[in-house]
Amino acid sequence: xxxxxxxxxxxxxxxxxxxxxxxxxxxxxxxxxxxxxxxxxxxxxxxxxxxxxxxxxxxxxxxxxxxxxxxxxxxxxxxxxxxxxxxxxxxxxxxxxxxxxxxxxxxxxxxxxxxxxxxxxxxxxxxxxxxxxxxxxxxxxxxxxxxxxxxxxxxxxxxxxxxxxxxxxxxxxxxxxxxxxxxxxx
Amino acid sequence: xxxxxxxxxxxxxxxxxxxxxxxxxxxxxxxxxxxxxxxxxxxxxxxxxxxxxxxxxxxxxxxxxxxxxxxxxxxxxxxxxxxxxxxxxxxxxxxxxxxxxxxxxxxxxxxxxxxxxxxxxxxxxxxxxxxxxxxxxxxxxxxxxxxxxxxxxxxxxxxxxxxxxxxxxxxxxxxxxxxxxxxxxxxxxxxxxxxxxxxxxxx
Numbered sequence: 365x366x367x368x369x370x371x372x373x374x375x376x377x378x379x380x381x382x383x384x385x386x387x388x389x390x391x392x393x394x395x396x397x398x399x400x401x402x403x404x405x406x407x408x409x410x411x412x413x414x415x416x417x418x419x420x421x422x423x424x425x426x427x428x429x430x431x432x433x434x435x436x437x438x439x440x441x442x443x444x445x446x447x448x449x450x451x452x453x454x455x456x457x458x459x460x461x462x463x464x465x466x467x468x469x470x471x472x473x474x475x476x477x478x479x480x481x482x483x484x485x486x487x488x489x490x491x492x493x494x495x496x497x498x499x500x501x502x503x504x505x506x507x508x509x510x511x512x513x514x515x516x517x518x519x520x521x522x523x524x525x526x527x528x529x530x531x532x533x534x535x536x537x538x539x540x541x542x543x544x545x546x547x548x549x550x
Numbered sequence: 551x552x553x554x555x556x557x558x559x560x561x562x563x564x565x566x567x568x569x570x571x572x573x574x575x576x577x578x579x580x581x582x583x584x585x586x587x588x589x590x591x592x593x594x595x596x597x598x599x600x601x602x603x604x605x606x607x608x609x610x611x612x613x614x615x616x617x618x619x620x621x622x623x624x625x626x627x628x629x630x631x632x633x634x635x636x637x638x639x640x641x642x643x644x645x646x647x648x649x650x651x652x653x654x655x656x657x658x659x660x661x662x663x664x665x666x667x668x669x670x671x672x673x674x675x676x677x678x679x680x681x682x683x684x685x686x687x688x689x690x691x692x693x694x695x696x697x698x699x700x701x702x703x704x705x706x707x708x709x710x711x712x713x714x715x716x717x718x719x720x721x722x723x724x725x726x727x728x729x730x731x732x733x734x735x736x737x738x739x740x741x742x743x744x745x746x747x748x749x750x751x752x753x
Contacts, residue, residue, distance in 0.1 A: 391644045392554065413603070459716055460553035460702055527641040528601065532594045534637055539590035546583060 394420070394455040394463040395516040398471055400505050403443040405465070406516050407435050407455050414439030418457045425450040448472055473501070552600070552638070553653055553701065555646035562704050566652025573628035573658055580625050589626045592619045597634035600644065611723050617690035618731045620661025621668050621683070622738070627661040628654065652701050660693035679739070680732050687731025688724040695720040 392415065396405040403422070407415040420441045422431045430451075433441040445451075451467045491499075558566075581589065599613040620627050632654045638644045645653050664686035671682045699713035 391552070391642060409603070456557070459712070459719065460557050460698060462554040462557045464556075523601065523642040528598060531597050531634075531637040531641050535590050535594045535597065535633060538633065539586055542586055543583075 392455060392457065392461040392463045393519075394453060394465045395519065396453050396465045396467055397512040397516070398445070398467065398473065399509055399512070400502060401445050401473065403445055403451070403453070403467060404509075404512070405433075405435075405441045405443070405453050405455075406513070407439045407441070407463070415455070415457060418455060421454045421456075422446065423452040423454065425452070427452075445472060552635075552645035553649045553656075553698065555648050557705060558649060558652065558701060559704055562701055563648055563652055566649075566655050566701065568651070570628065570632065570651040570654040570658070573625070573655065573662075574632055577625040577628035577630075581629070585623075585626055589623060589630050592623055592627075593630035593634045595619070596631060597637055600638060601642075611719055613723060613727065613730075614657060614691055614694060615727060615730070616657045616661040616694060617664040617687035617727055618734050620658075620664040620690060621686055621731070621735065623661070624665050625662065627665070628658045631658040631661070656694055656697040656701060659697065660690035663693055664690040679735065683732040683735040684728040688728035691720055691724045691727050692717065695724075 391409065393408050394405060395408075396403055398404075405420050407418055407420065409415060414437070415435055416437055416439060418435045418439075420433050420435060421429055422433075422443055424430055424447055430446040431443055433443055435441045443453075448469065450469050451472075452464060453467070454462065454464045456462045596615055596619055599615040602613045603611075616627070616631070619630060623630055632650070635645060635650055635654055635657070636647075639646055639650060667689065668682055668686050671678070673679050673682055695716040696713060699709060699716040702712050703709045
């Protein structure tokens, strides 16, 4: 029994030693938000490491492929909003990791097709209500971009201590359960 | 390793699940009462191992430790990996329930290969013990990356391309796990060689 105990202590120390670097890992996440007439997609491994040079496809609500983009060094890819309907973004790294994110129609700007700046210029210097809305929206987008970015990061902080300890607990719980039933059999 | 939900087609998923079911059955049949704590312990270690992340190579990869686990557990690696992957999928959202079968097989089968490689090798010196530990640890990760490429071949384009990418991204893990296996085997040898399930004890 003592030997098994020593082995267990060794293994856990070995694991602890290696996990000090950072508790990071291998789920993949895809998050996206709308900024002006663009969709910003952020791809990361759980724990926050960016997925570089990975392909992100964007599909319409009928599953037709609309556009494809590559993530940059920070795991960020940009799309022009292609159509005003529910859009599905899919990340696939070709090694079996896949994640998706759905942007609902309600999150897209109401009338981006008519947001061509030239056609909006009124004859007079008076700022129309429409133009004012547009300016406010642009400024808000600028201000909200870093907040959006941080929200994405927060939502994707990877598994915490609770999950890790909990999982180990489940495993030893199973072991106890097996022995319990074994003992009742005898 | 943690192939996500929705990537693979149904025949691959069902095939993987069937192979895993067979492996788990053999593992449980061969499992004696005194193997239980060892299996649970290794299962817990495997569960935590994939949180250890190596920012090397083209993608981010993590430790698997299936070679080490295979040498220690033998066929019990199947139930051990099944449990740790199941808990990872519900607690960490790695992989998924539908891909549990194929993922378990991709990791556990190379562990069995390492176990047999280790048992059948004539190990009569410390040098050979070290060499075979390194090869078993590294080879099982290599085999896992090949199996991952093979499971993806039905959905992706060319096997060679994926296999290259898969092996290349696991290259650091192959080397690191080889070294870890050497350390673990030598520590076990110092403590009690009988812990290595079924491996010949003539060192």
